Amino acid sequence: MAPEEEAHPASENDEAPTHPRRSGAPERPGWAGEQTTSYASFSIEPLTPHLGAEVGDLDLSVPLDDAQLADLRQAFADWSVLVFRDQVLDREAHKRFGRYFGDLHSHPMNYARTGDADILIVKTTADSAYTAGDGWHTDVTCDEVPPLASALYITETPECGGGDTLYADMYLAYELLSPAMQHFLEGLTAVHDGAKPYVGAYKSTPPEGGYPCNEHPVVTVHPETGRKVLYVNSAFTTRIRGLRKWESEALLGSLYDHIATTPRLHARVEWRPNTLTLWDNRCTQHHAVWDYYPHSRYGERVSVVGDAPRGVAG
Numbered sequence: 001m002a003p004e005e006e007a008h009p010a011s012e013n014d015e016a017p018t019h020p021r022r023s024g025a026p027e028r029p030g031w032a033g034e035q036t037t038s039y040a041s042f043s044i045e046p047l048t049p050h051l052g053a054e055v056g057d058l059d060l061s062v063p064l065d066d067a068q069l070a071d072l073r074q075a076f077a078d079w080s081v082l083v084f085r086d087q088v089l090d091r092e093a094h095k096r097f098g099r100y101f102g103d104l105h106s107h108p109m110n111y112a113r114t115g116d117a118d119i120l121i122v123k124t125t126a127d128s129a130y131t132a133g134d135g136w137h138t139d140v141t142c143d144e145v146p147p148l149a150s151a152l153y154i155t156e157t158p159e160c161g162g163g164d165t166l167y168a169d170m171y172l173a174y175e176l177l178s179p180a181m182q183h184f185l186e187g188l189t190a191v192h193d194g195a196k197p198y199v200g201a202y203k204s205t206p207p208e209g210g211y212p213c214n215e216h217p218v219v220t221v222h223p224e225t226g227r228k229v230l231y232v233n234s235a236f237t238t239r240i241r242g243l244r245k246w247e248s249e250a251l252l253g254s255l256y257d258h259i260a261t262t263p264r265l266h267a268r269v270e271w272r273p274n275t276l277t278l279w280d281n282r283c284t285q286h287h288a289v290w291d292y293y294p295h296s297r298y299g300e301r302v303s304v305v306g307d308a309p310r311g312v313a314g
Helices: 066-080 093-101 108-112 170-175 179-185 193-202 245-261
Strands: 043-046 051-055 081-084 120-124 146-156 165-169 189-193 212-219 219-221 228-230 238-242 266-269 275-279 286-288 297-305
Touching: 043 066, 051 066, 066 081, 081 245, 081 266, 093 146, 093 275, 093 297, 165 170, 170 228, 212 219, 238 245, 275 286
Parallel strands: 051 081
Antiparallel strands: 043 051, 081 275, 120 297, 146 275, 146 297, 165 266, 165 286, 189 212, 189 238, 219 228
8 A cells, every 4th residue: 555645734935724635635535634623712613523613702793803813714714614603793793704704795686685785685484485595505606706705694593493504515525536537527617507596496587687607617726725626516507518418417416416415525503593604605515404494594694705716727
């Protein structure tokens, strides 16, 4: 058996957050490595060994100082999903938190809604025809520049329980594929069409010119960690360029099944009132479970504009 390769640490001059697997996938797919659980500004309680953590001892209702922000960004790079309990936030505090990561994103469906364009209302009641996000997806990948992160603040949870959100690790989803499949996917581009969920599932009226539709690499490289990501999702991805229709459907269907039916990929966030969860749209998917009808759930979400997804070839 060949000896294991040593991990190469990030350069001392690299200002981006580091990650224990920045230099590439480990020899054993899915190996969690030495995940960081120690930060000077707050405590961390992991949800799984590789994805998701609850953050304690951090009050988001007041501005964070430079040291707290540095730790927050590093924890975000380390865990991809961060959960903050017992937060009492008004909309300005919520938006301030989002702006720690960049400019705020306006959701495509907000064009027809009154109110704050930076806030997406996430509300489900007994009268709802659907609940937003009830299926595996990454937020708004139909945009040319999809959101890098979303922060959902839930203030009302179902009296009966339920309403959890599942998250999936798209680094690990890529790493668990065979080397041959990884190599094949790295050269492909997929179409992400906003009409698929917003018209097809939600039955909304599109704006003049239609909802966004853009192409992104099937395998992307995270701009901060340098790790490869499986970047297709069943909500927005409609086809793979260069393949016959049946080939595209078969391949996408297999990848969607891989994401949905591999428990090893998943972390689960149980919502309680006044919980804020931040997730990295560049390397995760999520599924809002609608198991609480006819009860209600209410929250508000801000998202952050990122950079255009970059493929393996750059």
